[in-house]
Structures are given as structure tokens and as C-alpha cells.
Amino acid sequence: MSGDSDRSLASIFLFKGLSEDALRKIEERCRWRDYAPQETIIDFKDDSEDVYFITKGVARVVNYSVSGREVAFDDLRTGSLFGELAAIDGEPRSANVVAIAPSTVATMNASTFRSMLEEHPPVAIVLMKRLAQMVRLSVERIMDLSTLGANNRVHAELLRLAKSNIRDDGSAVISPVPIHSELASRVSTTRETVARVLSDLTRKGLVKKSGNSLILLDTERLQDMVEQFRGD
Template identity: 40%
Template sequence: MTTDPPMATITRAAISPDTLLAVDLFRDLDLGDRTAIAKRCHGARFPAGANIVRQRDDRTDVFFIVSGSVRVNFHSKPGKDVPFRDQFAGECFGELSAIDGQSRSAEVTALSDVFVGTIAAPDFLDIATRYRAVGKKVLQQLTSMVRSLSERVVELSTLGVANRIHAELLRLARHHGVEGTSAEIQPAPTHAELASRVSTQREAVTKEIGRLVRNGILARGRGYLRITDVARLERMVENVTDI
């Protein structure tokens, strides 16, 4: 049975027009527009491990990450935690509930100390329609989410365990950023978390990670994974091939 992370004491913080430059939704707006939006935002700081959003909570505020990182988890009815995705500075979450008015479909927990801004749902919807650049980015983010979910459904239906692990590592690498031929995933998910993401057992992930390391595709360090040959991993995923 899973237990929820503790609700932390929230430290309030100011949101300035310059603060909004760190957020992808607002980065392209001029100073006047950012000043107007900042007046409608509130800031808060959460320590690592704190719960920011509860699954099935009825609140519909939208959050944007100014600094730090969070993890989005889904609690299944049997009591199993399913990590959905990690999010980092510049990204936002909570927009689904703001759009459809439904309760939260997942919980969000701070992976590190986090500084977030919040916008009430009516203000978020007004901003997304009033400012074309913001509305376009909201649509792009929702489209990206749908594409990612579609990829996962296809992978679960068509790929074996090893290839699903490869695809998830590649997805994480792209999210964290590819530099040249390599990418560093930090913080690295645990083997149990990877297993939940690709619907397999932890032992299968441990075995496949070991094979990738022995074949020079992956390197492990304290708290991180480094994909040393992203192009090779891409070919393995695209061609549904093994090592």
C-alpha cells in the first residue's frame, strides 16, 4: 500500500516579470505583457519530497516551475505507484484540470527544492486566449502530451520488454537534452521506476541496463545515467533491434 508524501509548509514568494522569463509559456512576451501576467500569479517554494498536488484534488490552479524539478505519479487502485513523467524548470503542470474543470488525475511531488508560480484557472484560460503566443504554446504542450501517450500505447502493444526499456531511455534522454552524441539523465530513475513506466519487472530492467552498460551504450554514475551513443539507441528503437 502506498503512502502519500507529506504536505509541506508552503513558503510564499513573489513573482516578477523577470521571473516569467524562466517559463516557456511566457518567454516570448514583452515586458508589459509579463508585468500584467505577473500581477495575476503567486509564488511558492516547496522542499524536496513535498507534495505539491494531490491526485483527485478538486483545485484547478495551473503551476509553472521556475526552478527545480517535480515528478508526476499516478496512484492505481491496487495501490501501485506509476511514475508518469518528470518535469523541470520552465515547464508547467495542472493545465488539464484548468481546462476541463475535473479533479487532478495524478499527484505531483518535488524531486528537489522547487520554486513554482501558480495561476488560478480562470486567469490561465483568459491569458491563453488573450495572448496568442501563450495559447499556441499551450496547444503545443498538449499535443506533445498526446503524442507521448500514443507512443507508449503502441510500444506496450508491439515491443518486447528490452525494446520498451530502450524507448523509455531514449525518451528520457531527449527530455533531458542531447549534446552531441550523448545525453545525461539526472536524476536517474530507479530500476523500479523504469519498470513501472514500461510495465515490466525490476529484474528485467536491471538485466537490460547491465547489457547496455557492457555494450558501451550506457554509463552509470552516482545519481545519473549517461547514454553514450544516442544515435545507436535511436536505431535500435526505430528498427526494433537488440544489441
């Protein structure tokens, strides 16, 4: 069961800056549900157009190819939203979403979501920024897939994960240590390639494990390695 504090949208990035009163009214337009680990939140074959807000827990988004092969995935934590593309454009979903920790999720139907965006233009602007970032990130991944080999894609992904934690001395911490299969999925390669690249980097003194963190010891050199290959 979730407590009352889980039934608040205050943690959702989209609603930062709204008054408490406006937030309460939006909360009243949501349905709330708890999910156990491994429980499906969205099945991509559903034709629902709801938007989901994670107010507690972790959910995993998994994209599938036409034939059902798992292609890429991403983990979303407290404060995230998902399902917004279908709510905006009415097109079918392309991913499954499964809870991977006990989670509390608020759901809003598509037409309520669109009315809410029209009533609160600053919220619409925050959502547009998020969509713009999604476009930029995708374009970056397309460039990586087009121009880099698998090894360098792993390097580029490590830098992406470390981006917000680079220290003055050029080192950076990724915490927790990324799981090999997750890294592999993000850059369209195999677990074995990820394991090999990480042991190469460890041997070269560019990466070391410390407790539950992975430390990039020289992000500048890693960046050089990626850029050199992007030019090939």
C-alpha cells in the first residue's frame, strides 16, 4: 500500500513551479495505483493513450522490434513521466513498461492531459523542452550508430552517463555501477563486448570500480578516443 505522501505529484519534474492549489487540482484528475516488481504497467499492444507519473519506485521501458526482439531499454525513477507520446499524437505505443521495484503510479487520460497543458502554458513549455531533449539524444545515438564502432559506442555511453558528475580534475563517477546487459542494450551491442571494453579501459587506467560506483579517471582522454573515431 502507498501512504498519502506517495499520492502527491510534487516530485514530478513537469509540475515544478505550479502552485500547491493547481497541483491539488491536477492530482484530483488522476487515478492512482500501486505495482509490485515485474508487474506490467503498459503493454505496447494496448491501445490506451494515458499518461503515467511515477510518484514512487522504478519502471523499466523496453522497446521491441516488429518481430519481438528486445532492442533497447531505459529505467525511469520517482519524478518521471511516460506514455506522453501517445497522449500527444494518438499514435500506437512502441514500448512495454514494467515496474522493477514496488511503485506508485498516477495515471491521467489523454484528453485531460491535453486540457491541462492548455490551461498551464508553463507546463507545456517544460514538456516541449523534454521532447526537444529526447530528439537531441536520439539524433546523437543515430550519429553514434552511423559513425562509431561498438567499442566507441560504449565509450560514448559511459561519458553520457557521467556527464552531470564530471569533477574539476576530469574524473567522473557513475553510480551505481552500470549493469553490462543494460549498457549493451543502450548502444546496440552484446554483453560480451561491454565486458571486454570495460576490462580494456581498466587495464589502460581509464576506469576503476570503487564500491558500488564506476570511476572514469580521465574523461578528457575518453572523449578524445570517441571524437577521433567519429571522424573516420
